[in-house]
Amino acid sequence: xxxxxxxxxxxxxxxxxxxxxxxxxxxxxxxxxxxxxxxxxxxxxxxxxxxxxxxxxxxxxxxxxxxxxxxxxxxxxxxxxxxxxxxxxxxxxxxxxxxxxxxxxxxxxxxxxxxxxxxxxxxxxxxxxxxxxxxxxxxxxxxxxxxxxxxxxxxxxxxxxxxxxxxxxxxxxxxxxxxxxxxxxxxxxxxxxxxxxxxxxxxxxxxxxxxxxxxxxxxxxxxxxxxxxxxxxxxxxxxxxxxxxxxxxxxxxxxxxxxxxxxxxxxxxxxxxxxxxxxxxxxxxxxxxxxxxxxxxxxxxxxxxxxxxxxxxxxxxxxxxxxxxxxxxxxxxxxxxxxxxxxxxxxxxxxxxxxxxxxxxxxxxxxxxxxxxxxxxxxxxxxxxxxxxxxxxxxxxxxxxxxxxxxxxxxxxxxxxxxxxxxxxxxxxxxxxxxxxxxxxxxxxxxxxxxxxxxxxxxxxxxxxxxxxxxxxxxxxxxxxxxxxxxxxxxxxxxxxxxxxxxxxxxxxxxxxxxxxxxxxxxxxxxxxxxxxxxxxxxxxxxxxxxxxxxxxxxxxxxxxxxxxxxxxx
Numbered sequence: 001x002x003x004x005x006x007x008x009x010x011x012x013x014x015x016x017x018x019x020x021x022x023x024x025x026x027x028x029x030x031x032x033x034x035x036x037x038x039x040x041x042x043x044x045x046x047x048x049x050x051x052x053x054x055x056x057x058x059x060x061x062x063x064x065x066x067x068x069x070x071x072x073x074x075x076x077x078x079x080x081x082x083x084x085x086x087x088x089x090x091x092x093x094x095x096x097x098x099x100x101x102x103x104x105x106x107x108x109x110x111x112x113x114x115x116x117x118x119x120x121x122x123x124x125x126x127x128x129x130x131x132x133x134x135x136x137x138x139x140x141x142x143x144x145x146x147x148x149x150x151x152x153x154x155x156x157x158x159x160x161x162x163x164x165x166x167x168x169x170x171x172x173x174x175x176x177x178x179x180x181x182x183x184x185x186x187x188x189x190x191x192x193x194x195x196x197x198x199x200x201x202x203x204x205x206x207x208x209x210x211x212x213x214x215x216x217x218x219x220x221x222x223x224x225x226x227x228x229x230x231x232x233x234x235x236x237x238x239x240x241x242x243x244x245x246x247x248x249x250x251x252x253x254x255x256x257x258x259x260x261x262x263x264x265x266x267x268x269x270x271x272x273x274x275x276x277x278x279x280x281x282x283x284x285x286x287x288x289x290x291x292x293x294x295x296x297x298x299x300x301x302x303x304x305x306x307x308x309x310x311x312x313x314x315x316x317x318x319x320x321x322x323x324x325x326x327x328x329x330x331x332x333x334x335x336x337x338x339x340x341x342x343x344x345x346x347x348x349x350x351x352x353x354x355x356x357x358x359x360x361x362x363x364x365x366x367x368x369x370x371x372x373x374x375x376x377x378x379x380x381x382x383x384x385x386x387x388x389x390x391x392x393x394x395x396x397x398x399x400x401x402x403x404x405x406x407x408x409x410x411x412x413x414x415x416x417x418x419x420x421x422x423x424x425x426x427x428x429x430x431x432x433x434x435x436x437x438x439x440x441x442x443x444x445x446x447x448x449x450x451x452x453x454x455x456x457x458x459x460x461x462x463x464x465x466x467x468x469x470x471x472x473x474x475x476x477x478x479x480x481x482x483x484x485x486x487x488x489x490x491x492x493x494x495x496x497x498x499x500x501x502x503x504x505x506x507x508x509x510x511x512x513x514x515x516x517x518x519x520x521x522x523x524x525x526x527x528x529x530x531x532x533x534x535x536x537x538x539x540x541x542x543x544x545x546x547x548x549x550x551x552x553x554x555x556x557x558x559x560x561x562x563x564x565x566x567x568x569x570x
Contacts, residue, residue, distance in 0.1 A: 006141040008088070010040060015135050018052065018504055019090040021142050029054060029086030034511045035171050035519075035530030037145040038090060042136035045097045048145065048153055049090035050528065052504045057087050090142070091504045092132040093527035094153060129153065129526065150175040153526055165209035167202075167482075167520070168531030177520070177531045179206075181215035184480055184524035185424045188450045188460040190432075192467045192495060193484025198515055200226050201536045202482065203463050204244065207428065208544050211248050211376055216424035216459075218376040219367070219401065220244075221394045223385050223430045228254040228378035229267050241536055244378060247545030253375050255367065257354040257393060258382025271366070273379065275396055276359040277314040280349075282306050284395050286443045287435070291388035292345045297338040304334050305342075315357055317343050318350065352389050364400050371401075371425060387434060394429060399445040401425075402458055409456040422457040432462040433469030441471040450474045467494040479523035485512045495519075 007027050013019035019040065023029060032054050040047040063083050129152065155164045155178045166176035191206070193199045204227060210216055220227050229243040245252045245267070254270040256262040262270045282302045285292070289299065305313040308328075320328070320343065329336045349355055370377050379397070381390060405422055412420040429435065429446065441447035449458055451474070459479075467475065467483075468490035476498030486492050492509055496502030499521065505528055509519050516535070521528035534540065 004143070006143055007038065008142045010136055010138060010140045010142065011087075012138075013090075013135055015092075015132070019049065019092065019135060021088050021090055022057070023086040023088065025080055025082070025085070027086070029056065029088075032086065032088050033171060035508050037150075037170060037529075038088075039143050039145050039149055040090065040092070040136045041141050041143065043140075045095045045134075045136075047092045047132065047136055048094045048096070048149060048527070049092045050505075050508070050530075051088050052091050052508055053089035055087045055089070057085050059083050059085075089504075092135060095130050095132050095134075096152065097128050097130055145170075145173075147173065147175045150177070154178050154529070155180070163213040163215050165213055166534060167205060167209070168518070168533040171517075171530060171532060177525075177529055179209070179480070179520075179524045181210060181213050181524070185210065185216040185426055185459060186454045187479025187523050188453070188462065188477060189480040189482070189522070189524070190462040190464065190467070190475075190478045191482045191484075192462075192464055192486065192491070193518070194465050194486055194488075194491075196514070197484035198533065199463055199465070199484060200224075200231070201241070202484070202518060202533050203227070203428065203461070204241075204536055205534050205540070206461070206482070207244060207376075208247060208540075210426060211244065211251055212544050214374075216426045217371045217374060218378075218426050218428060218461075219371065219398075220376070220378045220428040221390070221397075221430070222378050222380045223390050225261070225265065225380050225382060225385075227428075228252070228270075228380050229265055242541055242545075244376065247541060248376070249546060251374070251376055251546070252378060253370050254378045254380060255363075256380045256382060257384045257389075258380070261382025262380055267380075270380070271363075273363050273367075274354050274356050274359050275363070275393060276356050277318075277349075278311040278358060279364075279396055279400070280314060280392070281396075281399075283443055284392060284399070285346075287395050287440055288388050288391050291391070292348060294342065294345060295338065297335060298342040298345070301334050301338045302342055304332055305339070308332060314346060314349070318346065348388070349392070352392075353384055354389075354393065364397055367397070368401060368404055371423065374423065387431070390431070391434060395435070395444055395446075398427060398449075401427075402445055402449060402456070405456045405458050424454070425458045426461050427458065428461040428463065430463045432460075432464040433466045436462075436470045436474045438471045441474060447471065447474055450477050453477060453479075467491050470494065472497050480520070480525065481522050483509060483519045483521075484517065485514050486510075 006024065008021045008023040010019050011022045032051060034051060034054065036051040038049050038051060040049055060083065150170065155162060157164050157166045157176055157178055163181040164178035165181050166178050168177050169175060170177065191199050191203050207218055207220065207227065210218060222228055227243055228245050230240040230246065231243060233239045233241045245254050254267055255273040256270045257273050259272045282299065285302060286299055305317055309316040325336055325339050328334055329339065367377050405425060408422040412422065435444045435446045446460060449460055468488065475494055481495055483495050486509060492506055495509065496505065505519065508530060512519065516533045517530065518533050519528060519530050
């Protein structure tokens with residue numbers, strides 16, 4: 001790629017509709033791919049643009065009415081560039097404008113050479129990076145974006161002033177595209193894509209970056225046991241990839257709701273986790289009303305039971321006989337049939353492995369102690385990964401952890417003491433549309449967290465294949481959206497909810513490859529960008545992780561684990 005060689009000229013366009021560029025005769029239209037980045041050199045500014053469409057044009061209708069014979073190479077070469085040509089549509093994303101005192105007009109008469117050499121930004125102190133408020137003039141020259149352009153826009157991973165983390169590369173260059181992790185954890189974020197596009201691998205990359213750069217602590221609800229320990233890699237041949245516990249043995253702790261499954265998978269020191277009936281509230285039951293097939297009348301009677309028995313309302317209900325229920329209904333004006341139906345359906349909770357009548361210790365407080373100590377927590381579900389189990393456990397734990405963070409944040413706001421500032425917490429959930437659809441979003445803690453943004457230092461990392469199932473108000477609050485291939489028009493439309501100028505990016509999203517490509521847009525990047533996602537492989541392990549389990553002796557591993565437990569008071 002020769003960045004000094006012009007590819008074409010701007011022939012028309014508008015700020016809202018983008019720029020139309022006619023390619024030069026020696027530039028093949030087949031080299032122009034949707035998602036590619038180009039630079040347009042204006043008189044005063046340089047415009048960093050994304051290619052959103054490719055088209056063919058002719059100068060006369062007679063040409064397409066009477067095309068040359070397929071064997072007539074001579075006539076095709078005569079017409080190329082004059083009678084027939086390629087055009088591309090560009091969407092300007094950012095503009096480099098010289099700062100005050102450096103606003104010079106570049107010398108455009110360079111005998112066909114690019115003016116980039118005389119107008120290249122050396123750093124952000126030379127050129128100011130601004131939103132696009134205008135467009136270049138007619139016949140402005142278009143060039144391939146250079147490595148220096150990408151660094152000026154997306155930064156570099158070793159920047160000492162920012163927590164930048166590389167998540168991939170542009171489609172046609174080996175230049176890192178970085179997320180600003182400080183901005184990433186400020187708001188709730190989403191990883192979207194249809195099944196099989198690599199969402200789990202991309203999520204592991206993001207979580208590894210947050211851990212490595214210490215941007216926040218993570219609480220990961222691992223529905224399918226993919227993040228804590230090794231998981232099966234996709235492909236024709238069987239292989240596995242490392243989990244976060246293996247990459248960061250001293251920083252990641254695994255809690256399990258199914259100890260037998262966790263032991264079978266070879267995790268050596270996972271902490272068992274139980275929940276008690278006294279921790280489940282009516283709001284939690286309301287969230288899983290679909291899975292339990294509960295009526296509105298049953299939920300209303302659950303409130304009556306809660307008001308009478310307090311935290312022990314479920315235990316009291318399950319121990320009631322028919323006579324007890326009748327007496328209760330006579331005294332409290334409950335509905336017997338609704339309470340009996342509620343009792344019968346809540347018996348399903350007693351079948352969950354992690355549910356106890358009463359817990360001898362508060363395991364949620366243990367998780368909070370781990371998070372306060374800077375440890376990252378993975379909660380594995382094992383065989384308890386059905387939607388009833390997953391939705392109930394995540395809602396119960398998140399509601400209590402969020403309540404603790406609210407109190408910490410209020411204390412910090414009162415004292416203004418940096419020591420009281422809570423560590424930012426990122427909660428990772430899967431199948432998010434089940435928690436955040438329009439019908440249930442008001443009843444789940446996750447909808448509250450998404451709307452609060454960073455008010456209480458708690459944000460979400462949503463992993464989902466059906467973004468159209470998530471409430472529009474919640475989607476509009478998602479700060480950074482990392483989207484793999486989606487085919488459904490409703491899902492594609494949902495990705496651009498609340499995004500200005502999203503119409504031009506729809507074709508880009510629809511044309512992504514099914515593997516290792518993603519469109520990133522939102523708060524953590526200065527502009528939308530299509531990337532080849534960073535591979536989650538042995539090279540990544542070496543670059544990002546601590547010494548792995550395999551590289552340490554068992555004695556060293558267990559000594560580190562015992563030390564971590566002692567620090568947390570276990």
